[in-house]
Amino acid sequence: VSGRDVGAEDERALAMTLFSLVRPGFTWFPRLVFVLGRASSTDAVRRLSFIHFARLSVIEQLPDLGQPRETLRPALQLFESNYNGSFSQYIDSFVEAVPQYMRLFWGTSYGFPWRVPWRIPLGPFRRYVDASEFPIDHYYVAIPDASVTMIESALRVAEANTQFRREVVGMDPREFLKRFEDFLTQVQGDL
Amino acid sequence: MIGVGRAVTAARRVAALIVGQQDPNRRGSSYAITVITPIKKGRTDALRNVLQGYGRASQSPLSKLPDVQFARWVIIDQLRTDPRWAPKPRPTLKSQYLLFSADLTVPGYRTGGLPDAFFRDLAGLPAARKVWAHCLQYPGTSVDAFVAYMRKSQIAIGLYYAAYPDATGADVRHALGVRTRLTTFAREHQHAFAREHQNDIDSAALRTLYLRKSARW
Numbered sequence: 333v334s335g336r337d338v339g340a341e342d343e344r345a346l347a348m349t350l351f352s353l354v355r356p357g358f359t360w361f362p363r364l365v366f367v368l369g370r371a372s373s374t375d376a377v378r379r380l381s382f383i384h385f386a387r388l389s390v391i392e393q394l395p396d397l398g399q400p401r402e403t404l405r406p407a408l409q410l411f412e413s414n415y416n417g418s419f420s421q422y423i424d425s426f427v428e429a430v431p432q433y434m435r436l437f438w439g440t441s442y443g444f445p446w447r448v449p450w451r452i453p454l455g456p457f458r459r460y461v462d463a464s465e466f467p468i469d470h471y472y473v474a475i476p477d478a479s480v481t482m483i484e485s486a487l488r489v490a491e492a493n494t495q496f497r498r499e500v501v502g503m504d505p506r507e508f509l510k511r512f513e514d515f516l517t518q519v520q521g522d523l
Numbered sequence: 524m525i526g527v528g529r530a531v532t533a534a535r536r537v538a539a540l541i542v543g544q545q546d547p548n549r550r551g552s553s554y555a556i557t558v559i560t561p562i563k564k565g566r567t568d569a570l571r572n573v574l575q576g577y578g579r580a581s582q583s584p585l586s587k588l589p590d591v592q593f594a595r596w597v598i599i600d601q602l603r604t605d606p607r608w609a610p611k612p613r614p615t616l617k618s619q620y621l622l623f624s625a626d627l628t629v630p631g632y633r634t635g636g637l638p639d640a641f642f643r644d645l646a647g648l649p650a651a652r653k654v655w656a657h658c659l660q661y662p663g664t665s666v667d668a669f670v671a672y673m674r675k676s677q678i679a680i681g682l683y684y685a686a687y688p689d690a691t692g693a694d695v696r697h698a699l700g701v702r703t704r705l706t707t708f709a710r711e712h713q714h715a716f717a718r719e720h721q722n723d724i725d726s727a728a729l730r731t732l733y734l735r736k737s738a739r740w
Binding site: 345347349351353362363365366369370381383384385386387388389390391394395397398399400401402404405406408410412414442443459460463464465466467468469470471472473474475476478480482483484485486487489490493497500501503505506508509512516519522523 | 547553555557559560561571574575577579580583585586591592593594595596597598599602603604605607608609610614616617618620622624626658659660675676677678679680681682683684685686687690692694695696697698699701702705706709725726727729730733734737738740
């Protein structure tokens, strides 16, 4: 059962939960990528305009709550995201827009399709994701009918509207009409 | 010895500069909760029934927590590997686990209280007892003990991305409402912009109407 078959979708939002196995001796590499990623801007990820939230983590030890002791060899890498669109669009966009990040995030994991180092083959990458993805038992989305683009547009409009309201209180009516036209022109791309 | 001490201090400062002081679970006013707890033996199916019985969106018990934008419960029954590329011997887990993760966004002045403030809110949900009662060492209804339990089960995040890290759920709802209402307002009053119809009375009425309506958006 793939992660998208059970409860991983709510209107526009979809969830992905992947656990991959990091090759022994390479856990330092994703950790280094995380440090550099935190220090850098998120412009590259921002190009993937359909991701609401995403997280990555390397897990070498699970919390000890009295269960039989686990030896995580190899270590696990957890990837979770909340996105809108379809699974195919999501994977295709990842591979096309930020292939270098795919290699950095999963290149040291078992099963990542490295057939040719300069190109990530779509089919094998989809199969890799399918094989590593977990079904979701309960998924909650606070605002399920809004895409990332809608939300970002709306936030820009709301901010511009607040600013505009402040400026036009007490303004001459004809001047107001002109400024209102300018305001609508400014935000029309986001309406 | 003084020289060594100074070198260590300098190295710490450089490391702090590279790594950054920010908690990696945070991005702006958003916080990534990731908790993994082992499920009691033989309870996985019962837990799955509880989780899959919850409804979506406003029917979800998590809708009672206004800071949560996204959340999920995932049962990790075993590692998923493809025999074509799995390492040998094939790694397996000795127990089954429950993963809970949530993306929270709180008003800026409340970010300092995370994650404990969220765990306290979570403890107040009847669903928290129904779910984590199937997990080992669930401490019962004591809020402080539940916060400690969640803290002990928390996984540190390496890299966290949030598209709109400073907008709470309430901010997003408000912004979506403003956008819809402004679009409607512009459409309803577009005649006022036709230059041949412009006069002081129309313009003044439009300004009054805009200020009155937008105050409620």
